[in-house]
Every structure is written in C-alpha cells, then in structure tokens.
Amino acid sequence: QKEVEQNSGPLSVPEGAIASLNCTYSDRVSQSFFWYRQYSGKSPELIMSIYSNGDKEDGRFTAQLNKASQYVSLLIRDSQPSDSATYLCAVPSGGTSYGKLTFGQGTILTVHP
C-alpha cells in the first residue's frame, strides 16, 4: 500500500460545480495534512493545512479530515477555470516534524466553462 494515495484522475467538472478531491494515508500517527496546488510547469503552492478532525474552510476551499478512517479530502466550491491544476495531498512522514513530506501522485483537475 502506498503511504499516500489520491483518487485517480483526471477530474473534470463544469464551472460553478463542486470539485471533490480525496486522499488516504497509511501512517496512523500523522498529525498534519496539507493540500498543495500545482499549475503546469510551476512549483506546488500551499492552499490548505488541517490538523484536527472535522472541516476547515478557507474561502471556496474546505478540507475535511477523518483520522479514524485515515482520510482527508478537499472540496472546491464554485469551481473556476483558474482552479484547473494538479492537486497534491501531502503528509509528514512518521508523524514527525523533520521536514519530510510524503506526497500522493496528484489529481489533475480541469474546470471547463
């Protein structure tokens, strides 16, 4: 089993719809979870972090964490064409804070007008 797995893409949604991105992780002691957005040819940009079970909202983005199920998701409401990018789920390795993030393979999101 991979340490961090994301739902296979690509994901295509119409403008204005909700995009749902999912991620599962294997390390039960993980305490921090991150979502990065990466535009083609660019570097990853942090968009959300979540540490506690439940939902965390920031503008059109909502991160959801369920530690019992080892599952973290990202919802993008009112999707815009500018949201078209690869979304990366990242989890610190071994629950430590020693600077190693393990990434999923990424989910490509396309928002079409």
Next chain:
Amino acid sequence: DAGVTQSPTHLIKTRGQQVTLRCSPISGHKSVSWYQQVLGQGPQFIFQYYEKEERGRGNFPDRFSARQFPNYSSELNVNALLLGDSALYLCASSDLKTSRTADTQYFGPGTRLTVL
C-alpha cells in the same frame, strides 16, 4: 517578504556531468528540504537540513549530496548525472518554531534539470 528562491531556473547537462543547485529559504526559516519531481508524479523527498545538520534523507543514491550554510541557504549536488535525473528539483523551507506549524513547507519555483 521574499519567498523561497532557487537558482538556476533551468539547466541542461549531459550524462556523467555534475550539477549544483542553490536555494535560499524564507527569511527566518532555518529548515530546508529538497525534493525531486518527475513528470506525472508527486515530489519525492531527497534531504532535509536544519541548523546546518542533515536531519533526513530519502531513498536516493550517494550521487546526491547537500549542505546548508550558516545563512541557512542550501546547495544540492548531483554527481555522475543519469538520464533519469531529469526532473524538477524543488526546495522547500519551513519554520520549526512551533509544533503545530512545524511541518508546513513553502516551495521555491524549482530548477528544471534536463540531462541529455
């Protein structure tokens, strides 16, 4: 405030050559991590340095080495380049002051390395 900076932006080398990539972290950040990202995959961890000491190493061969300087900038060196080393090399900095945000990493623009 300036973010993470990396140089050069692009680099073309031939097999067997050596390359040095440079990174300056966000001001005040003392931790630098290096990642390799090949096309279609998520970044893979190579090294982490904190206070000039290596704190973590990923599953990469000894051809890869790194160091951190007193000003917290860092260099990644790759010797005896192979075609498979062609990738985007990312540097990330983090502020390890608090346990809650210690893992939050901010990425630089990356260095695109092409090995011919």
